[in-house]
Amino acid sequence: MRYPSGDVALDQATFAVDREDFVFLVGATGSGKSTVIRLLIKELEPTEGTICVAGRELRDVERKRVPYYRRNIGVVFQDFKLLPNRTVYDNVAYALQVTGGTRKEIREKVPDILRLTGLSLKLHNYPDQLSGGEQQRVSIARAFVNHPPLLLADEPTGNLDPETSIDIMRLLYRINRTGTTVLVATHAQAMVDKMRRRVLELSRGRIVRDEATGLYARDETTREFANRLRAPSTRPPGLEP
Amino acid sequence: MSFGFFLRESFRAMRRNAAPSFAALATVLVTMLVLGVFIPIVQATNGAANSVRSRVLVDVFMNTGATPADAARVEREVRALPHVKSVQFVSKAQAYAQQSKLDPGAFTLLGSNPLPDTLHVYPDNPGNVLLVRNELTPPSSGGKPIDSMIQTVSNKKNDTKKILEVTNLVTITAAVLTVLLVLASVLLIANTIRLSLYARRREVEVMKLVGATDWFIRWPFVIEGTVVGAAGAVLAIVILGITKVALLDPLASSWTLIAAPQTIPFWALLALLLGAGVMVSAIGSGLSLRRFLRV
Numbered sequence: 032m033r034y035p036s037g038d039v040a041l042d043q044a045t046f047a048v049d050r051e052d053f054v055f056l057v058g059a060t061g062s063g064k065s066t067v068i069r070l071l072i073k074e075l076e077p078t079e080g081t082i083c084v085a086g087r088e089l090r091d092v093e094r095k096r097v098p099y100y101r102r103n104i105g106v107v108f109q110d111f112k113l114l115p116n117r118t119v120y121d122n123v124a125y126a127l128q129v130t131g132g133t134r135k136e137i138r139e140k141v142p143d144i145l146r147l148t149g150l151s152l153k154l155h156n157y158p159d160q161l162s163g164g165e166q167q168r169v170s171i172a173r174a175f176v177n178h179p180p181l182l183l184a185d186e187p188t189g190n191l192d193p194e195t196s197i198d199i200m201r202l203l204y205r206i207n208r209t210g211t212t213v214l215v216a217t218h219a220q221a222m223v224d225k226m227r228r229r230v231l232e233l234s235r236g237r238i239v240r241d242e243a244t245g246l247y248a249r250d251e252t253t254r255e256f257a258n259r260l261r262a263p264s265t266r267p268p269g270l271e272p
Numbered sequence: 273m274s275f276g277f278f279l280r281e282s283f284r285a286m287r288r289n290a291a292p293s294f295a296a297l298a299t300v301l302v303t304m305l306v307l308g309v310f311i312p313i314v315q316a317t318n319g320a321a322n323s324v325r326s327r328v329l330v331d332v333f334m335n336t337g338a339t340p341a342d343a344a345r346v347e348r349e350v351r352a353l354p355h356v357k358s359v360q361f362v363s364k365a366q367a368y369a370q371q372s373k374l375d376p377g378a379f380t381l382l383g384s385n386p387l388p389d390t391l392h393v394y395p396d397n398p399g400n401v402l403l404v405r406n407e408l409t410p411p412s413s414g415g416k417p418i419d420s421m422i423q424t425v426s427n428k429k430n431d432t433k434k435i436l437e438v439t440n441l442v443t444i445t446a447a448v449l450t451v452l453l454v455l456a457s458v459l460l461i462a463n464t465i466r467l468s469l470y471a472r473r474r475e476v477e478v479m480k481l482v483g484a485t486d487w488f489i490r491w492p493f494v495i496e497g498t499v500v501g502a503a504g505a506v507l508a509i510v511i512l513g514i515t516k517v518a519l520l521d522p523l524a525s526s527w528t529l530i531a532a533p534q535t536i537p538f539w540a541l542l543a544l545l546l547g548a549g550v551m552v553s554a555i556g557s558g559l560s561l562r563r564f565l566r567v
Binding site (some may be wrong): 072074098099100101102106112113114115116125126128129130173 | 277284285288289474475477478479480481482483484485486488
């Protein structure tokens with residue numbers, strides 16, 4: 032992948048992610064993490080190579096069909112990207128309105144997802160009245176309200192303190208356990224090491240590490256999972272930086 | 273999710289972005305006011321210029337000794353010339369009757385009729401009046417009329433030229449001003465819309481990322497443009513209407529320019545303003561959004 036400016040963002044970054052996986056994409060800033068996300072939502076077109084999502088080549092998705100393609104993917108950003116002049120409820124509802132959801136459907140699904148993300152008491156607040164962690168949970172709620180098969184998160188904890196970050200990761204893990212494939216781009220190395228999920232490391236646009244850790248523990252409950260995250264950093268064996 | 277949803281969305285946007293919406297409304301209001309005043313003025317000016325120009329003609333005076341047969345022959349010849357739209361024959365007797373009505377005393381003194389038969393020659397286009405005159409008295413024959421029975425051809429070359437030049441200038445100036453004003457109005461409204469959209473480009477970006485189709489995003493903006501444009505135009509119309517009833521109508525009898533029959537009817541002017549206000553802002557909103565939709 033090459034940008035019009037001539038900078039090469041990704042080069043020989045070939046990888047595959049299985050369904051229902053939880054995968055971290057790590058690397059320093061500028062290593063191409065965000066480019067991967069932007070390619071996956073077809074905000075960018077690769078200059079070379081192919082991208083397949085759910086067996087479909089992205090190049091074959093027409094411009095007109097892109098919105099429909101994006102409805103199958105939830106996206107969470109570092110800067111939340113909420114609509115500033117809508118309440119929490121309306122922000123989440125918008126994702127359903129876009130897909131032509133009926134009012135009944137919205138009344139059922141939105142409170143559900145807000146309960147899951149712990150925002151039931153903030154329904155009628157506007158984004159600027161929320162803390163960073165709460166805003167990020169709204170953004171996750173919006174991304175997940177359609178129950179998309181794939182959830183992408185670009186530095187979801189980049190603007191948050193460690194404790195809040197754990198909450199967010201826990202939420203993402205819970206979403207993963209409902210059968211959604213989750214891809215998280217982050218540079219929070221400590222968090223990644225503790226989570227013991229598959230890690231893809233990018234450096235200058237190349238995949239330099241692809242590792243499914245031996246301690247892959249699928250049946251962990253979210254509470255155990257969170258406890259492990261809070262535990263002091265003990266680098267699991269077999270994980271070299 | 274249908275029209276009702278889009279309508280609610282656009283009203284929410286207007287409420288939450290009151291200042292830019294008001295700016296757009298004020299822009300439409302002012303431009304429509306200016307257009308509403310300017311259009312009738314241009315038309316009245318053009319009408320006045322045209323009515324002056326339509327009076328431009330060439331008079332052909334026959335010899336006093338010309339028989340009706342001569343007159344008929346000359347009339348045929350004149351009709352055959354290029355650029356002649358119509359020829360009006362005024363016989364000696366008719367001319368005498370007309371003139372003696374104006375000044376009965378003078379003509380009874382004269383006793384006999386000194387007036388010649390006359391042909392009023394109207395050119396097809398006021399600008400061609402000098403061509404017609406040249407056809408009647410070809411310069412090649414030393415300025416002698418084409419028929420020996422023609423006494424003279426009226427020679428008001430300088431006056432005619434001046435009238436044509438002045439009226440031409442007036443018409444062209446009015447046309448250029450109109451074009452400039454319409455262009456400026458469209459650009460001004462488009463620019464205001466663009467600015468208010470620019471402030472909301474992040475919102476549009478987010479909508480696209482959530483999977484909204486272009487038209488799903490665009491409809492509320494188009495409706496918003498329609499409402500704002502209509503509101504601005506209606507306000508302008510109200511102000512124009514009050515001005516017309518309170519100021520112009522009482523003056524119309526004493527100032528002919530205002531009462532000029534060639535101006536656009538008032539209701540048509542209002543319809544035009546309303547249509548233009550709504551169209552420009554609705555289409556402007558839809559089009560200006562294009563570049564922000566390319567995400």
